[in-house]
Amino acid sequence: MQSTSRPVVQAEKLGKQVLSPAGQLIILQDIDLTIHAGETLAIVGVSGSGKSTLLGLLAGLDIPTSGRVFIDGTNISDLDEDGRARMRNQRVGFVFQSFQLLASLTALENVMLPLELAGAVAPDIEARQRLTEVGLAERLQHYPNQLSGGEQQRVAIARAFAGKPQILFADEPTGNLDQKTAQQIIDLLFSLNSEHGTTLVLVTHNPAIADHCERSLTLAGGKIIAS
């Protein structure tokens, strides 16, 4: 089944270096990777191994210093920042460890935001639907600081699915949550994922969560050591 799906994200000889006070610091090196439509992929590794950096590159939040990333066949380095923004808006959804909701907007407005940015016709209708799916139909007008961590992450998940992205990137989405809530969030994420038929790339250091995914790759010192 995998072989018949088309690739949505491809990385070729991907590398990332930054200039630190101590000199050039290599964060990622020689990453080759293909992610197919509809698959679920876990990226695991110890803290500092480069997981978030890789995720950011695959999602087009940053550009590599060497190698190339293709999203839907487009080299993200060929796009300007606005082009990448459009790409993220149309094809990509995010869930972050620290929720990253806009504190000035209500739950509903947070979910509407990507839809509005895309110029959707009736953003509030879809946003309500997404929030209902995550079980927050009653909390539409609440601000993030009026919600618990788990609820905030639900809003973030609803926002990630708004606009029907092809691919979802989640960076340790349960890192800030207690075990029970974490399990609920993971279950929600996976069930919505299969419901929407989205491709899911999930960063975690928890092997139990990684086991939910069809495939996993392990990073260490900026390199893939197992796949």
Added chain:
Amino acid sequence: MKTFSLAVNALRRDWRSGELRLIAIAVVIAVASFTSVSFFTDRVLQATELQSAELLAADLVLLSGRAIDAGLIERANAAGLISSRTTSFRSIVIVAEKLQMAEVKAIEDGYPVRGHLRISNTLFGEESITTELPAPGTVWVDVRLLQILNIEPGDQINLGASQLTVSKVLTYEPDRGGDLFNIAPRLLMNMIDVPATELILPGSRVQYRLLLGGKLDAIKQFRQMIESNNEDDLKIHSIRDARPELKSALERAEQFLGLAALVSIALAGLAVAMSAQRYAIRHFDNCAIMRCLGAEQSTITNIYFIQLLILSVISSLAGCGIGYIAQHGLSALMSGLTPEALPAPSLLPVATGLLTGMITVLGFAMPQILRLRNVSPLRVLRRDLAPLPLRGITTYIFAVVALALLTPWQSGNIHLTVYMLLGIFVTGLILTGSARLMIHWLNHLRSRVGVAARYGLANIARRKNQSIAQILGIGLGVMVMLLLTLIRTDLLESWSNKLPDGTPNYFLINIQPDEIEMLQAFMQQHAALTTDIYPMIRGRLTAINGKAVNPNVYKDQRAQRLVSREFNLSWARDLQAGNRLVAGNWWSAHETDNTQFSVEQGIAETLGINMHDKLTYSIAGQDITGEVTNLRWVEWDSFNVNFFVIANPGKLEKYPGTYITSFYLAADKKKLLIDLVKRFPSVTVVDIDALLSQVRIIMQQVIKTIEFVFGFTLLAGLIVMFAALQTTHDERIHESALLSALGANRHQILASLIAEFLCLGLVAGVSSAFSATVVALALAEFVFKMDVFINPWVWLIAPLICSLVIVLGGLAGTRKVFNTAPMVALRKI
């Protein structure tokens, strides 16, 4: 000790990461403007006074009722000062059967210490500057005495037991005294001839003066020494006592500079408070972790307190350094205005500057820093747990105490300080109120605008307290800038217009009632001048509220002088131009039943006269009593004819009086005066041309100074705006990165930022235009006593400039958003 090294390390870290830079910059500006302004107010005004020394005939004059003792002169000479004594008294001059009271001044070598005497050989003849004194046996007398006694140079006069020869006409004497028309005709004689006149007897009223000249520093030291010795028979005479015209100009200048200084400190304080807020927010995490690791609340407070203290000392010193350099700039600006270079600044401004910096930092930053102790250790788990926002009252109390500590050094003027604080307070209220209104209104608008603008507007509403604080900071900054611009323009304009070409340079006094019409016709015919003529009656104040006036109860020398002699009264139907009522009402034409007096505010203060007091004047031997029904402020620097005390019409007319007028005569028409004196022999001409040009020069200097100080205050205003914007930069950068991650393009992010900045700018601009107008009117009315023309364009210009500065400044501060990958910005939290 442990805390101290913790604090030092934290300071080093925070400095490297750039977090404390804005506080440091604000302090540097506060201290730099403070030290420079205190330098300006102190030294420049002092230099201006020196410049005015010409009008005192010396740099410093000491007055005494007893002969100046030789010890004092020795001390002065030892201090490197040059000196010369004068002895003044009134005496009758006799020529044939004619008697005339004259003001006699005996002088010795070295007179005048500053300025020059001018003399001529004949009445209205060619004037020349002289460095000589009347030779022994001769006297120089003024035009008035010549006219009254009907004598010419070469004639003999009798003065006491001596007979002396008039050798020259005295046309100009630098220190002839304050009241141009109140004084008797003048006679200048050589000190050597005084004993022979036998006029100085025990108990006679004689004024001894010691005129001193020297370097500014030496003069200042000597003056301080005299003041601290408190030698009660010695009085210091300064230029302010000498010339009411200059007094009001210098007072306004001082007030303006005081205001500017105060305002720059208040603004810098505001900037410190706002940057401290940002600093505190950035340190919530640190503190939560420290608390988590077991730091006590007091440890947290101490660490940050010590950190701030060190920072304030270092940046204050830097500010002092800048102030010092600015002083040099100023000396260059002032060179050519003073005969001598300004003395090197003392270390005093460094000490006060240091204290100012520390008070500014602690007063304005401490409330924010105190917040840090309340960070909950739980924040480690839930990052959005921020300590309660400050209660407004805490901030205000700290700020008001800090300002109260700072103001006494800046302006000795309590009124100004009160108005200023009131102005800030009222402006604060207006700004807060309009900010609240706007936020409320914008929240309604939110659902009706596009996504970018919606997000911008939502931000303003959500950051409600920060938005209000920003509008407050920005609005206050702009208000002050507008205010100073408004006042400055009008102040400077009113000064440069004050003495336009054509300002009266001659006064005619002693005009007899039956000469008025002929004189007016004469002036019209020969000089095409229409002249206003005012009545003048000599009277002596004998009682206030029925209590006899005793000159000796007044401490003030001027007060003693005023009550021991006759002075000029007048009557008038209408309030004269350049006069302004400060209390009571002007009489209407039909109020002729009771005698009423209108008294000039300054003299009322000097003599202790209040509204509704009953004043008794002795006029030509008769007592006349009336009630004070109003107090007036008089624009003395206009050089128009003005009176200290004016009665309502119908009361003084029956007493013998003369008339007075003033007019402008170009130099080439001076010949006319000879005809005039021949035609109206009893009329006396008073020439004030020299005085006028002196006053003009002084005003030019004051104007330059004000321009310079004004620049500093503008800088302080800009810093506040910058600091206010900075408070939310971090949040904006982070949120913009998040928007970008969600797919917003540059255009959308830019639009949301602009929407937010524009709203802030418009509200701050409109409200500050409003408050600036109100405060300017209040200051003009109650402090500066001048007409201010409020340009209606401020209503357009203020919001425009405000929005422009805020949008540009805001975008510049958040430009990082546009050239960093969102990943990098998102990591930073």
